[in-house]
Amino acid sequence: MPTFTLAHPVSAELEIRKSRFIAHALPVADREAAMAELRRLRDEHPSATHVCWALLAGGQSGMSDDGEPSGTAGRPILEVLRHHDLDGVLAAVVRYYGGVKLGAGGLVRAYTDAIAVALQEAVRVERIAQAHLMVELGYPDETRVRHWIEQQQFTLAQSQYAMTVRLTIQLPASAVEAARSALRDLTQGRAGFPEHF
Template sequence: MSAPLPSTIAAPVEHEVVVTRSRFITVVAPVADVADADRVIAEVRKRHWDARHHCTAMVTGVLGDQARSSDDGEPGGTAGVPMLEVLRRRGLTDLVAVVTRYFGGVKLGAGGLVRAYSTSVSEALDRATVVPRRSLTRATVAVPHAEAGRIDNVLREWVRHHDAVLGDPAYGAVAAFELWVPAAEREHLRADLAAVSAGAVDPVFGEERIVDVRSD
């Protein structure tokens, strides 16, 4: 069985902690690519233009194989790398973390900075909704309109038990349902649809894609 793909998060989260009078304001946000991450960083810098530091870490790519971090003026290795390590430990990709620090007048030391920046990102991620990703195959199920309601109910129940995802239906000359199915479940889908339609319904399989598996 192949290793699970890195997950991402559903929506941006902002969280603040105070450590020895210094404010650490963290934004974690899902991004499409490095340019999107840079846009998020620029927005945070603009919003908190008067802060001393805007330290960053990002992981991008389907496999999480692209990473970048910045200490933004903090002592080397005390901010960006610890932030990046948190993202790595959580098994996440396609997201950026920005920690804005308002200096409180008391130096924290290297160890204190590492703890503050890593804790800030960890606590922000604790408040995020994680979205798993899977490699799934597209299946199209076309049925006459008279059968659409019944097959819709069958498919909604089926995806719940087979780690699949139901897409949006299309209604034209026939009703076409879209599913994203694990490779191991393809023949199960074919057999189950044949069983409920006396062999009249047969799925057509298409491309494979990395799909966000959301619970909502």
């Protein structure tokens, strides 16, 4: 089943019974990048009462209620991300307390609604794991292989020239084996695949 990330960050602001809820959803590479974004949000909102968040990033997921009653903020935000089949996304809601208590149910609704409203404007893009494949070949095969890389819409990440040509191709991880096979056919078995870059 495909997962998606966001094409670019989105945000929205809701006011619920005098409290301000400012929701942000942004694409992140990993947990480290997410933590850097959270520090930036806290710096931007030094007087905020809470900065609650949820992260889906492969095996590096997490969430925090940041002082709200347990289960009323981080988990609802995480559920919205899951509902949208998102990965590689940090969702954070900055809350400025307005003096009226919302109760547990009210908090769950507020955090869910804030992030859901932000995601209404989101452009989702399929998240495809990328890999690098190095191919080693003779100079006579280079033009043909470069043309093949263009046709496949892969990215030529690097080229090195010595006794042989080494091309490093960036491509979807799921396409590596088929690419090896196609490159062997294209070069009549002359292409090699050194493991170490």
